[in-house]
Amino acid sequence: MMVELLPAFPAFLLVFVRVTSFFLMMPLFSYRSIPTAAKIGIGFFMAMIMVFTFDLPAIEIDHNYFLLIIKEALVGLMIGFIAYLLLSAIQIAGGFIDFQMGFAIANVIDPQTGAQSPLMGQYLYTIALLFLLTVNGHHLMLDGVFYSYQFIPIDQPWIPFGDPNLAEFIIKTFNSMFIIAFQLSIPVVGSLFLVDIALGIVARTVPQLNVFVVGLPLKIGVSFIVLIIVISVLMIVISQLFETMLSTMRGLMELIGGA
Known part of the structure; x- marks a missing residue:
């Protein structure tokens, strides 16, 4: 086993860097409640499975190899971040609701990320994560990691940051986050707007x-x-x-891979 692994060690290390970079930003897998040793262990065994599953090219450790390591880390961070960015729409929707309810002053510490989050945002986010686990969304995210090599080859030495389509895609994703947050919050926010109008009428009449x-x-x-x-x-x-999160991850992989 070790003799078979030695020639594939450079490729294994690159796969390991991409997988662990995914886990640093990806929803569910990046939370503080999961021990770091568990994240590294899952990434290690997943990288081993992927190395023996794909027909990876022969890679030598030379001066270009360090550029490939940086590229793999950036790929994992970018795709994990784009998934986390879309799920942040739930927290933003909760912030809109809290502002109208009067709960905006009472933020709580999210134990998963260590950041302050609105009360209703944390409530909706917890329900969304349970729903994500129920529909096996975490399996689909791991599939995204596995099939990312079909879009972004392991020996591709660069990420096309100068591509205007890539910048436009990230801006549209950022825009979609606020649109989805508005859709999530509009029933409660709209109802509270009508309550404000009713209270204004009552204040003038009584x-x-x-x-x-x-x-x-x-x-x-x-x-x-x-x-x-x-x-x-x-x-x-x-x-x-x-669905938007998974399709966005796929679209970003295609743009990075030059498809």
């Missing part, structure tokens, strides 16, 4: 009523009622978000 005291609990109650009603519709939008 000046004795303190709308600042009544408004906050009313908006919180309406938000939870609307959220319970539309949660199934939000799951449909989130499932479309997963």
Whole structure:
């Protein structure tokens, strides 16, 4: 086994760098709750399987080899980041909802990333991750890592950063993130906008009523009622978000590979 692995060691190292770079940014696999040793171990065994599955070209360790290592790390980071960027739409949607509900001042620390996140954003994000595991979305992300070599050859020495299509693709992905966040938040935000209009009318017609005291609990109650009603519709939008994430990963691989 070791004798067979020695000639393929340079290719194995390149595959290992790409896989572990994926795991550094990819949703689910990049979280702090997963031990670093487990991430490295999964990447190691997955790289071994991929080396003996693909017909990889013979690669020698020379001055170009270090450029290939940097390229593989950048490929993994870019594709993992584009997947994480789209899933961030759920957190942004929660931020929109929290701002209207009055929860924007009460952020929580996300134990997975260590960053502050809105309350409703964390709630929706947790449900989305459970839904992602239910539909085996993590398997599809690993498939993306596995089949990335069909689009980006291991011996390709560069990433076409100067390609205008690549920059346009990333900008459109960034734009799609905000569009999906708006679609996720519009039922609750729209309902709260109507509540604000109703409270404004009440404040003008009944000046004795303190709308600042009544408004906050009313908006919180309406938000939870609307959220319970539309949660199934939000799951449909989130499932479309997963499809968009996987197709975006594939499109970015094609652009990097020059397809």
